[in-house]
Amino acid sequence: MKVIGTTSxxxxxxxxxxQSIASAQGTFDRSKPPELGPPxxxxxxxxxxxxxxxxxxxxxxxxxxxxxxxxxxxVGSGGTVDPAGKTGVANLTSSMLREGTTSRKxxxxxxQIAFLGINLSPTSSWESSTxxxxxxxAQLDSALALFADVALHPSFPANEFERIxxxxxxxxxxxxxxxxxxxxxxxxxIIYGSxxxxxxxxxxxxxSVKSLTTADLQSYYQTNFRPNNATLIxxxxxxxxxxxxxxxxxFGNWQRGDVPQLNYNEPPKSGTTTIYLIDKPGxxxxxxxxxxxxxxxxxxDYFALTVMNTILGxxxxxxxxxxxxxxxxxxxxxxxxxxxxxxxxxxxASAEIVSAKTDSALxxxxxxxxxxxxxxxxxxxxxxxxxxxxxxxxxxxTTQQIAAALVPVALxxxxxxxxxNYVQNIEGVTQADVARVAQQYINPGxxxxxxxxxxxxxxxxxxxxNIGPIAIRDIxxxxxx
Amino acid sequence: xxxRPLLVALCYLILGILAGPRADAQAxxxxxxxxxxxxxxxxxxxxxxxxxxxxxxxxxxxxxxGDEQVGRTGFAHLFEHIMFMGSQHVPVGTFDQLLESxxxxxxxxxxxxxxxxxxxxxxxxxxxxxxxxxDRMGFLLPTMDLAKVDLxxxxxxxERRQRVDNVxxxxxxxxxxxxxxxxxxxxxxxxxxxxxxxxxxxxxxxQNFFKTYYAPNNATLTxxxxxDPATVKKLVxxxxxxxxxxxxxxxxxxxxxxxxxxDTFLVLEDKVQLPRVFYTWHSVKGFxxxxxxxxxxxxxxxxxxxxxxxKKLVYDLQIAQNVGAFQDGSRLDGxxxxxxxxxxxxxxxxxxxxxQTEIANVINTGVAPRELQRAQNLYKASFLNRLASVxxxxxxxxxxxxxxxxxxxxxxxxxxxxxxxxxxxxxVAKTYLGRPKIVLTVVPEGKKDMMLTAxxxxx
Numbered sequence: 018m019k020v021i022g023t024t025s026x027x028x029x030x031x032x033x034x035x036q037s038i039a040s041a042q043g044t045f046d047r048s049k050p051p052e053l054g055p056p057x058x059x060x061x062x063x064x065x066x067x068x069x070x071x072x073x074x075x076x077x078x079x080x081x082x083x084x085x086x087x088x089x090x091x092v093g094s095g096g097t098v099d100p101a102g103k104t105g106v107a108n109l110t111s112s113m114l115r116e117g118t119t120s121r122k123x124x125x126x127x128x129q130i131a132f133l134g135i136n137l138s139p140t141s142s143w144e145s146s147t148x149x150x151x152x153x154x155a156q157l158d159s160a161l162a163l164f165a166d167v168a169l170h171p172s173f174p175a176n177e178f179e180r181i182x183x184x185x186x187x188x189x190x191x192x193x194x195x196x197x198x199x200x201x202x203x204x205x206x207i208i209y210g211s212x213x214x215x216x217x218x219x220x221x222x223x224x225s226v227k228s229l230t231t232a233d234l235q236s237y238y239q240t241n242f243r244p245n246n247a248t249l250i251x252x253x254x255x256x257x258x259x260x261x262x263x264x265x266x267x268f269g270n271w272q273r274g275d276v277p278q279l280n281y282n283e284p285p286k287s288g289t290t291t292i293y294l295i296d297k298p299g300x301x302x303x304x305x306x307x308x309x310x311x312x313x314x315x316x317x318d319y320f321a322l323t324v325m326n327t328i329l330g331x332x333x334x335x336x337x338x339x340x341x342x343x344x345x346x347x348x349x350x351x352x353x354x355x356x357x358x359x360x361x362x363x364x365x366a367s368a369e370i371v372s373a374k375t376d377s378a379l380x381x382x383x384x385x386x387x388x389x390x391x392x393x394x395x396x397x398x399x400x401x402x403x404x405x406x407x408x409x410x411x412x413x414x415t416t417q418q419i420a421a422a423l424v425p426v427a428l429x430x431x432x433x434x435x436x437x438n439y440v441q442n443i444e445g446v447t448q449a450d451v452a453r454v455a456q457q458y459i460n461p462g463x464x465x466x467x468x469x470x471x472x473x474x475x476x477x478x479x480x481x482x483n484i485g486p487i488a489i490r491d492i493x494x495x496x497x498x
Numbered sequence: 499x500x501x502r503p504l505l506v507a508l509c510y511l512i513l514g515i516l517a518g519p520r521a522d523a524q525a526x527x528x529x530x531x532x533x534x535x536x537x538x539x540x541x542x543x544x545x546x547x548x549x550x551x552x553x554x555x556x557x558x559x560x561x562x563x564g565d566e567q568v569g570r571t572g573f574a575h576l577f578e579h580i581m582f583m584g585s586q587h588v589p590v591g592t593f594d595q596l597l598e599s600x601x602x603x604x605x606x607x608x609x610x611x612x613x614x615x616x617x618x619x620x621x622x623x624x625x626x627x628x629x630x631x632x633d634r635m636g637f638l639l640p641t642m643d644l645a646k647v648d649l650x651x652x653x654x655x656x657e658r659r660q661r662v663d664n665v666x667x668x669x670x671x672x673x674x675x676x677x678x679x680x681x682x683x684x685x686x687x688x689x690x691x692x693x694x695x696x697x698x699x700x701x702x703x704x705q706n707f708f709k710t711y712y713a714p715n716n717a718t719l720t721x722x723x724x725x726d727p728a729t730v731k732k733l734v735x736x737x738x739x740x741x742x743x744x745x746x747x748x749x750x751x752x753x754x755x756x757x758x759x760x761d762t763f764l765v766l767e768d769k770v771q772l773p774r775v776f777y778t779w780h781s782v783k784g785f786x787x788x789x790x791x792x793x794x795x796x797x798x799x800x801x802x803x804x805x806x807x808x809k810k811l812v813y814d815l816q817i818a819q820n821v822g823a824f825q826d827g828s829r830l831d832g833x834x835x836x837x838x839x840x841x842x843x844x845x846x847x848x849x850x851x852x853x854q855t856e857i858a859n860v861i862n863t864g865v866a867p868r869e870l871q872r873a874q875n876l877y878k879a880s881f882l883n884r885l886a887s888v889x890x891x892x893x894x895x896x897x898x899x900x901x902x903x904x905x906x907x908x909x910x911x912x913x914x915x916x917x918x919x920x921x922x923x924x925x926v927a928k929t930y931l932g933r934p935k936i937v938l939t940v941v942p943e944g945k946k947d948m949m950l951t952a953x954x955x956x957x
Binding site: 045047048049050051053054055056057058059082083084085123124127128131132133134135151153180183184187188190191193194195196298299300301302332333334339342343344345346347348349369370371399400403404406407408409410411413414415416417 | 663
């Protein structure tokens with residue numbers, strides 16, 4: 018094992034401390050908010066990194082508050098490498114990890130998980146697959162042995178796969194009951210099309226799930242689950258030296274492999290703003306997903322976009338939620354996000370809107386998507402920046418939170434001092450930056466407006482607001498033949 | 499949580515070198531706290547934890563949907579929303595803006611029994627949270643108007659649509675509650691309330707509810723995190739001390755008797771692809787004698803791949819998509835529920851026969867030691883997880899203080915689950931699942947013949 022590096026403790030909020038108003042010992046006056054002292058100096062925990070000879074990277078953070086530990090094995094491949102016509106392979110491979118290994122049967126694994134009182138859960142996303150373990154340290158050795166067995170020796174038993182396949186096909190059927198779930202699948206299908214992996218559902222389609230075999234899963238697993246394509250994140254009440262030893266013993270013999278580079282087609286050019294209406298007869302609410310292809314995680318505009326989106330739809334007091342919920346009462350909540358991935362992920366503004374206000378809500382959405390392109394008032398800019406900066410320590414409280422925070426660091430190759438510099442990077446965003454990224458990345462003239470709702474109630478109103486032509490789509494977002 | 503003392507840490511190290519398991523490393527730790535009361539009746543609970551420079555401020559008001567009047571269901575929760583709309587010194591819209599500017603996360607929630615409001619924020623911002631919470635406790639009504647009520651009425655109706663009306667099987671719960679409990683029982687309506695009752699809520703209702711329940715003598719303020727106790731006590735006295743005590747709050751101590759003379763079969767048509775069957779039994783209130791054994795029973799019956807019903811219906815026979823079970827013990831009463839969704843083309847009557855057999859097996863032959871141990875170990879681990887955050891600990895302290903009358907109860911609570919025996923599980927299965935039950939089948943529209951009936955049915 019060689020030492021790659023280690024970061025030191027830091028005071029991420031020192032910058033703010035200088036800027037803040039000193040604590041006032043004045044008399045008690047209930048009519049004004051209290052003046053607050055400087056924000057606490059925060060030491061985000063140091064990240065220790067190591068690498069095994071087979072290429073497996075380790076990131077270790079000690080946190081000794083409770084006898085708990087979290088392990089996340091992060092594999093740098095996911096749904097974007099599903100072969101053509103076999104969408105859902107990565108997702109089903111993850112689902113099958115707990116369904117049998119070369120030495121344990123599915124029910125034995127479930128028995129161990131419950132007996133040890135641990136969580137052991139696989140997930141998969143576009144460009145990553147994770148296996149997460151949350152365990153009391155009293156059970157560390159048994160839990161780690163199970164974790165490593167599930168990660169390294171899955172056997173993909175045919176009978177278990179048939180059961181999981183049937184369950185998945187039933188889940189796909191049940192999706193038809195849920196307007197928000199339909200919208201979540203149709204929106205990316207419409208903005209990316211079927212030639213780009215981001216346009217396909219991670220959970221697969223009925224046709225793809227029916228066509229898959231355990232050989233497809235084995236092949237995906239053998240190609241992508243390689244130590245040189247993985248990082249093991251460890252957070253909790255552990256001694257780094259001891260945990261390294263244990264990991265070396267369990268993962269040291271994992272064999273390297275050639276993992277193909279990811280190649281993406283360019284997403285289609287966005288057209289003029291169009292309303293894509295998907296009928297959900299009798300729906301009490303209309304599910305809105307409005308947006309376009311956004312940016313990759315590597316964008317140089319990350320911090321400006323983060324601040325801009327916080328103002329637009331990233332917090333309770335953001336413009337979308339304030340207008341659509343707190344002023345109009347059209348919804349229980351509205352928001353927006355840039356989902357940043359290796360390639361440009363989607364920008365999405367969304368809400369569940371009472372059917373009768375579907376047309377009015379669309380006008381308000383458009384008003385805010387236009388409005389954010391104008392200069393934002395300094396007070397609003399400052400509030401968004403403080404919110405992002407001052408929340409940071411609260412995101413590093415528990416072992417699970419710290420492990421989750423390290424995932425994007427490992428996945429996107431962010432610097433180990435990323436969080437140390439976060440406060441300063443947010444502070445550097447100016448009013449002009451916010452306007453520039455809003456104008457560059459939010460184009461009200463070329464949005465896909467996906468609305469899943471009760472067509473007979475909402476179509477006339479949507480025509481009347483004259484935002485764009487209406488195209489009727491099916492529940493997968495495809496043209497109706 | 500205070501750092502473990504050095505001596506204990508050294509012991510662990512030695513055990514580690516010997517490669518033995520840490521003897522009681524998984525034991526539920528006690529939460530140190532201090533509890534006191536202001537002259538106006540406000541209970542205050544303080545817990546220091548300097549591991550992260552943040553503080554959770556968690557206020558529990560001792561009122562919930564169970565305190566509502568018939569015709570005004572959903573009011574406690576509607577009122578919770580109105581508490582974020584500003585007060586005399588906090589203009590409308592600024593409550594959340596001020597907290598966000600300070601880096602806070604905040605929210606509130608309502609159950610049958612209590613309403614909570616919390617902020618988690620950097621430790622320098624404690625005074626802001628106290629100022630805001632004191633203002634809405636003491637000075638809500640001067641700036642209250644119908645516009646605030648109307649706005650949140652619309653938001654809450656949309657919350658109901660998003661959680662109930664536009665969700666498959668979402669209305670099952672309110673049908674079951676209405677069938678399980680008599681009309682005068684405080685748990686016979688759902689926390690979210692009905693649309694017509696939400697429409698009926700008036701400004702006068704808001705004023706009366708506030709005057710009745712939102713007084714310092716009906717609340718507990720728990721503060722957990724990175725603070726200096728002497729400073730906090732001064733701040734609490736400053737912000738809350740002058741809020742006048744309200745009239746004595748008279749709350750229901752007993753509930754109407756629940757009698758279900760025979761099995762009751764109900765059907766609800768919904769926009770769903772597959773039917774779902776809900777079995778509901780009247781059980782016991784939270785923390786009462788059989789509550790923990792019923793929690794363990796739910797695990798053994800349905801909440802794990804090796805559980806009785808999951809293994810049989812989902813794993814072996816593959817005729818169900820999923821199963822679930824829970825014991826819901828509230829302040830005054832409780833229920834036990836099992837729900838099952840058949841796979842496409844499977845008959846609920848066939849599934850029902852297996853459910854009855856499996857329940858009879860538990861009643862007649864009991865449970866294996868391993869089944870009991872798995873369920874107990876999961877509970878044991880869950881107690882540790884609840885203590886991982888300052889908000890989690892504030893909620894734990896508030897919860898025990900409210901339901902038990904003693905914040906210092908986490909170890910005793912954990913012990914309740916460790917004491918459960920196989921005989922207990924068998925006995926509570928016999929006692930409670932042997933009772934008549936409410937059986938609701940939610941069916942696809944136009945498919946009422948899929949419902950489960952006394953004679954089987956359920957095509």
